[in-house]
Amino acid sequence: MNTDCWLLVTADGWGGAFRIARALPGRLTAVVIGPRLLAEQVAAAGPDEVRWTDPGPVPAEAWGAALAGAAADAQPGVVLSTTDPAARVLLGAVAGRMHARLVPAAVALAVEDDRLLVRRAAVGGETIETLRCTGPVAVTYGGDDVAAASGAAAPVTPVELAAAPLAVIASEPLAVASGLEDADRVVSFGRGVRARDDVSLVQGLAAALGAELACSMPIADDLGWLDKSRYVGRSGNQISPALYLAVGIGGAPQHMEGVRGARVVAAVNNDPEARIFRTADYGIVGDLYDVVPELTKAVRNLPSKELEQ
Ligand SMILES: Cc1cc2nc3c(=O)[nH]c(=O)nc-3n(C[C@H](O)[C@H](O)[C@H](O)COP(=O)(O)OP(=O)(O)OC[C@H]3O[C@@H](n4cnc5c(N)ncnc54)[C@H](O)[C@@H]3O)c2cc1C
Incomplete structure (x- = not known):
């Protein structure tokens, strides 16, 4: 079983997902699409590697296709996303390209008899079920956010993306009439x-x-x-x-x-x-x-x- 894991991070609130990713025996690569500070914070928690790109004003989701291509080349056994919306969109793109099974709301990952076990919240959070998975798996984290413990800091490798696939050309605040x-x-x-x-x-x-x-x-x-x-x-x-x-x-x-x-x-x-x-x-x-x-x-x-x- 390939237990190398990619953890997709686009915003704060990654501590819980990091903890369950780190429990796997394979290599942990954090893929951070966000500000440099975020990449450094993730690196300080001790993955094996951080690949980082700053999307600037372009929504992180816009790099879904590029990220999916990179994941298909690297072939991690597990791709895990945090709960924030951009990371989940990216996970969907990666899962589609890798033909990975999508498992939402994971709270723990483990390996047993060379198979990946995913414990996940089910029935509206009232039950925890354990799934045994074969092949590449794409998982969203479903537990509470926790502060990440610090580990041996990993290098942050900037990833150059050829050209921004989208450009923000206007930004206007919405008129809100909620009171x-x-x-x-x-x-x-x-x-x-x-x-x-x-x-x-x-x-x-x-x-x-x-x-x-x-x-x-x-x-x-x-x-x-x-x-x-x-x-x-x-x-x-x-x-x-x-x-x-x-x-x-x-x-x-x-x-x-x-x-x-x-x-x-x-x-x-x-x-x-x-x-x-x-x-x-x-x-x-x-x-x-x-x-x-x-x-x-x-x-x-x-x-x-x-x-x-
Ligand atoms: C680009 C971007 C923009 C975003 N913009 C916004 C935005 O404008 N506004 C926004 O809100 N979010 C925004 N988010 C999402 C944000 O990052 C968080 O994911 C979101 O705010 C979390 O919502 P929450 O606090 O309801 O949920 P959670 O983070 O899941 O927090 C739920 C909390 O409830 C507590 N809890 C659980 N059960 C109980 C209980 N029985 N009694 C008491 N407490 C309990 C838990 O301890 C937890 O702290 C954005 C994210 C991105 C990436």
Whole structure:
């Protein structure tokens, strides 16, 4: 079994994927399409090699065909992508070219009897199933993000790409009419909310606080649980409320760019190491399914004068 692995990285949040890739006995090549700093951070975690290119203003996905060609030449046994949308698009291109089996939502990789075993989340995250795979496999990471431990730093090899396959010729901010831009309070939720039906929990808290409801990008873009005009971040709304309360949001830099102007950022997250706690002014470490109903009750019991302040 060929356990050489390519890890595709286009943004922060690669620590969890790196950890499961490193567990394989083969050579680990990190392919970074992003800024040099990102490549250096990945290199410091200790892959065997980093191949890096900076796409500049061109979307990383535009290099799908070139990357797929390089992967077909190198023939890694496993290609793993992080969870961010660009990396997943690149993975699809590579998998198609290599005729690799696509396995989503992996949480662990191992080799047993010369076969690759992929443990992955199934049934909406309620079950972990183990798949035995033959031939090249393309895998998306499905676990939580974790900080990568540092290892023996790997060399960063710049990869020259002949010519940008696309050029950005105009960039205009979208006119957003969600009401978020003027909101004094915003309650926002992310993938910590497990099901569409559970959105009502967060909605209840927003209503109690007299806040607008917002979300992280995957909630609107991938899951469609809120309108796209309601997500916050680099590619969505940049807002400046007096209070931004983030529920079950990891705190990726692309998300936090949208709330730089917030006066107070508070977060509820069950992972004490969650990135959002690095920037939040206040944090509650706890399961949102316990914390949000309690908070809602507490807010509802506040005298209205206090709530107005
Ligand atoms: C070019 C580019 C642009 C992007 N632009 C944006 C953007 O504008 N906006 C944006 O949001 N993202 C953007 N992203 C995506 C971004 O990188 C992250 O992938 C995304 O923000 C993650 O969303 P999340 O925090 O909801 O999910 P996750 O990162 O999966 O975080 C979920 C969090 O919920 C917590 N959690 C899980 N269960 C519970 C529970 N029961 N109780 C409490 N907490 C729980 C977890 O600990 C975790 O921290 C962009 C990415 C790229 C590459």
